[in-house]
Amino acid sequence: MQNSFANRFLALSRERGHLCVGIDPSSEALAAWDLPHDFSGLVRFCDTLVGIAAPRAAVIKPQSAFFERFGPDGMQELKRVVWQTRAGGALTIVDAKRGDLGSTATAYGDAFLGAGSAFGSDAVTAHAYLGIDALAPLFTRAKSHGAAVFVVVRSSNPEGTLLQSARTAGGLSVAESFCEAITRQNAADDVGPIGAVVGATLGDETAGIVARLPNALFLAPGVGAQGATVADVKRAFGGAYARCIPSVSRAIAMAGPNEMALADRIERYADESRLA
Numbered sequence: 662m663q664n665s666f667a668n669r670f671l672a673l674s675r676e677r678g679h680l681c682v683g684i685d686p687s688s689e690a691l692a693a694w695d696l697p698h699d700f701s702g703l704v705r706f707c708d709t710l711v712g713i714a715a716p717r718a719a720v721i722k723p724q725s726a727f728f729e730r731f732g733p734d735g736m737q738e739l740k741r742v743v744w745q746t747r748a749g750g751a752l753t754i755v756d757a758k759r760g761d762l763g764s765t766a767t768a769y770g771d772a773f774l775g776a777g778s779a780f781g782s783d784a785v786t787a788h789a790y791l792g793i794d795a796l797a798p799l800f801t802r803a804k805s806h807g808a809a810v811f812v813v814v815r816s817s818n819p820e821g822t823l824l825q826s827a828r829t830a831g832g833l834s835v836a837e838s839f840c841e842a843i844t845r846q847n848a849a850d851d852v853g854p855i856g857a858v859v860g861a862t863l864g865d866e867t868a869g870i871v872a873r874l875p876n877a878l879f880l881a882p883g884v885g886a887q888g889a890t891v892a893d894v895k896r897a898f899g900g901a902y903a904r905c906i907p908s909v910s911r912a913i914a915m916a917g918p919n920e921m922a923l924a925d926r927i928e929r930y931a932d933e934s935r936l937a
């Protein structure tokens with residue numbers, strides 16, 4: 662599809678670099694900006710950060726949990742963040758890590774994916790704990806709406822290893838079997854609508870995963886506060902870095918609330934994230 666998420670990201674990344682700015686309005690982040698821990702604080706945090714990030718970064722990733730904790734008002738703000746991101750020319754990945762089956766998976770697509778969905782996001786993150794093939798309705802919606810789904814394959818946190826590295830009956834690890842399924846889903850495209858979340862913190866393990874995903878985008882959280890650098894991501898993903906979206910949340914927000922300092926931090930990360 663001409664106007665697919667992948668094609669839009671590849672074009673934007675040539676212009677702006679590969680950076681994804683994570684929007685994580687946690688209690689700590691609001692306190693660090695001297696904002697009240699209520700809806701007004703949430704709105705001021707998001708309006709400032711997204712207003713500066715959306716015209717500079719390729720992708721904005723609001724973490725849904727930090728909006729959900731404010732109830733319906735928070736979800737309304739999540740929708741406004743998606744709109745503000747689009748106005749700034751960036752793509753949105755709502756980090757909601759949804760995952761279910763059948764009509765419920767369809768409903769998650771109706772909620773998040775593409776024009777006509779409730780939130781109107783360009784992409785959503787998903788879990789495959791109920792089976793990656795159970796996410797088929799979400800994948801179908803992504804394909805027909807020029808949107809994307811990023812399935813957690815190998816997360817950035819150490820606690821993920823036990824489950825994601827466990828061996829399936831066929832001998833592949835759970836993560837490797839997800840890679841095979843994603844590659845099947847993306848078979849019709851040079852770069853397909855089903856991406857993989859692969860942590861920025863995995864080091865040498867990354868190459869084996871990337872080799873199994875020749876036509877997928879990668880969302881790589883873990884840069885900054887979790888210890889990885891953009892240089893680590895470039896090294897780990899090697900030739901596949903052209904399809905990689907390194908994501909930074911706290912390490913950017915912590916430059917605020919000063920707007921010039923925030924803009925400077927985002928521009929530095931965006932410059933560093935460019936393909937050499």
Ligand SMILES: O=c1ccn([C@@H]2O[C@H](COP(=O)(O)O)[C@@H](O)[C@H]2O)c(=O)[nH]1
Pocket residue numbers: 683685724756815816817818858859860882883884885886887908909910911912
């Ligand atoms: O494997 C994963 C998947 C998602 N995340 C999320 O990304 C951000 C990371 O925030 P930082 O402040 O840049 O560490 C956060 O919303 C996580 O829930 C992840 O870290 N790892």
